[in-house]
Amino acid sequence: MRLGQTAVVLGGSAAGLCTAGALAPFFDQVLVLERDRLPAGAEHRRGVPQSKHPHFLLNSGRRAIGALFPGFEDDLIAAGGLHLMPSMDAAYLDGAGWSARKRSAMTMIYGSRILIERVLRDKVRELPNVVIREGVTAGGLTFDGGAVTGVEAGERLDADFVVDAMGRGSPVAGWLAAAGWPEPQTQTLDAKVTYTSRWYDLPAERPASWWWRHLVIMPTPDKGEHPAEHDFLVNFFPVEGNRVIACMGSWGLEMPRTTDAFAEVARRVRTPLFADAMERCEPVSEVHLTRSTGNKWRRYDRLRTPPRGLAFVGDAICAFNPFYAQGISSAAGSALLLREHLSRAGRLDDGFGKRFLAAQRKALQVPWRLAMARDQGYECAEGTEKPPEWKRRVLAAVSAPAFSLIVGAAREDDVVDEHFAKVFNLDESLGDMLGNPRVLAGLVRYRVRAALGRHRVPFGFDPRAEPPATDYSTVAAR
Template sequence: MYDVNGRRGMGLLGERAVVLGGSVAGMCAAGAVAPYFDEVVVLERDLIPDDAEHRRGVPQSKHPHFLLNAGRRAMDTLFPGYEDALIDAGGMHLMPSMAAAHCEAAGWIPRQESTMTMVYASRLLIERTLRGKLSEIANVRVIEGVNIEGIEVVHTGASTGRVTGAWVTGGDDGPQRALIEGDLVIDTLGRGSLVSDWLVKAGWPEVRVQSLDAGVTYTTQWFAKPVDLPESWWWHQLSVMPTSDTGSHPPEHDFLCQIFPIEGDRVLVTMGSWGHPMPRKDDEFRETATRLRTPVFAQIMELCEPLSKVFVTKSTGNKRRRFDELANPPANLLVLGDAICGFNPFYAQGMTSAAKSAVLLADMLRTEADAGKATLEATFPRRYFDAQRGLLDDIWVLALARDQGYENAAGTEIAPRWRRRIAARAGWPIFNLISATSREDEAVENAFTAVFNLEKPVTEMVTNPRVLFGIARFAIKRALRRNRLPIGFDAQENPPSTIYRDGRPHPGGRAHVLPRASVGSAVSG
């Protein structure tokens, strides 16, 4: 299985690329490099049957996963037809402004059509569909049940140093230790990757690590939807944002909660918070739901049938390894996904970041191949990390902006106290203001949608004069009570299904699934 003599002839940029890790980042990386190497070998620790459920290597699979626009489009670029395959497998293409009941500070927000659409599916289905598309690529081989024991390097720590393969045990060869050589090695082993430690032992300088952990904990339980939905359940997704009240209030009012739709007529019920203790048992979970800002959340849970125990995660810190700062990063080694930059999963940025990094890699490899190069130059990792830095900087700033506002935050990126106080007091009110403005101002909506979906950096939005003018204008109109749409409806009542068009209410109804992820038509009420 590991006989290097059995490899085929030279590909465009090398004989073999080795990907360490077979989760979303690893599969995207494999899809990116496949056209430019004779063979791509993906090494995965877990054994993954076709009907794989939760596994050790993806603990976040038990919780909701938003596949943002930038992420699903990146995956579709790497694996043409991925979006449609995900929909065919049970994923739902929805317009959140029409298909979601969303509770902000002032209550339930009004429904209306918008430009934002999203695909809703479990992490299990997202990965399973991606794995199916990867299996269609003839020169990609996935080896499961493999433990990565180390990396092979030559000219350690020197300017000519390079990584030439990975040492493994497991797979078909069982406990026997073997070397899988590669002309390119890609680390997608996640937050727990030891590759940077192995490089230090081999003579390279330590990679600087940035971190910020705001103590986010969230809990999720899986439910089956009732066969007959009540008339008040017109929505697919229900979300409750934290209160903007900075005075005394129940801790549950600080929670961010979701009833998240997935395939198979199921929903994931999630409650999360920054620094508060969270329920861990079924009865505690249900009891806590009764103390949220709206009674609707608990009422809906009572209609559903539990399918799982309560899952809890506290692995939510932001962590970034600065490979881009190495003066001489080892040749032939790249790092993608959580292995280089892991975000607070509450913000749904991880899969999209990994997919975008893989598209960046594919674009840079195409440039190398088009230039007629037969192998990757030793400077390629340096150039890739430089380009990847700009992509990650944008997402990193967005992730830290919220988490830096909490007194309990820890890590290297803690903000000064004065800034933390401002963020704590103004963070959610500013978000609510931008959200409300976007419902009445097309320019703000487009900018907000692009930032939310990681299609444009937040710095571009907050420095855009038109956006700033729009937000200020709306704030004045709201103060004068001249806003076109209601700011919010009573959170103690069921979310209204009324649809607003041109600022006027129309009878509402149930939200329907869009036919395809690539179609931009509106959800009808």
């Protein structure tokens, strides 16, 4: 069913590409306007500086992109993406020490942001009615009464529908204000997250002790005196081409900017394994640092009369702390939701925009609340969503122990593990998980068994030693 002649997508990164796939069945022509010149292969570009850091593609995102572009996952793996089970393929340092290996409900596709976008571009270019115009900067919108009718981009492009996918820095709210709409209310919370990454080639032959593919070091639970680096969240993240991204991040702390400082600081994190692994690899990049990590939700859904013929996808409407790996999956979910609403629409009237924004609000609340649950506990956080001090102290006191409780219970209880995987992958809200009687029973049972010293699966292995390679799956099952 066709709903118009032309749709325009502002922005050609992951959010814009997914949106192009969502729009293609409903318009004669879909134009994607991208400011950068796009590389033919998997290469970094100016408009996506975060591509230099690790990116998780959560299961909800995998499914959404697969629904928009059948065969995407197979193509991503064929291009070098890695299909891994983190509980078996990652060495995970949480709480007092290393966790045990065991099979779980969650698998993930590992790959760089530049590979994900290259495969997405290839899928979009297979669509005969989608055109990507490179080197084009949108400078404004055109209007007729309460409707958006086109885009100013060096020339006027008439459009029946426009989607803003221009990211955190999108100017569209300002364009709407200049045309008479009120500025949307904006919820913000910046927990002062900074992260720094460097890319490495893995050795041709992995050391015998490297059963793991991914190394994760969580911040220490120790509240006493300890090196600042013990509060870092650290990843040694595998990507395509036998490469890894070494990444260190923190909330409110200074991070290294030079290669010498990067290597020096790495030696002070909670385990020597991280620095030792880096020293066995060959660096292939400089150090890349990012501070643009605040949570920001432009509440277009609260406008009394949203502009007709305009939608928002990805960071242009709701941007998250990248630590939580929600961005691409949330954007893909919004694009798929848009396709579902377009498939039911008889026409693009005022009601369409309101219905879509209401449904999108409900979907965005899941990742937003997860981000708030962690970031609101930090004293350094600033923004409209900064809680009262008493609430911040409570969140700071309970969030890390609660997370460790859930992770511990998931090691020994398949039902808790299944629901925790759904929450992590944005398939279920944290509230729904904790409201499940069976999950609550599993958490209580684990807590009682832990108090009695009756763990099924050992944990807390010495962080100064190599993580244990033993598969404890059968122990957990018993």
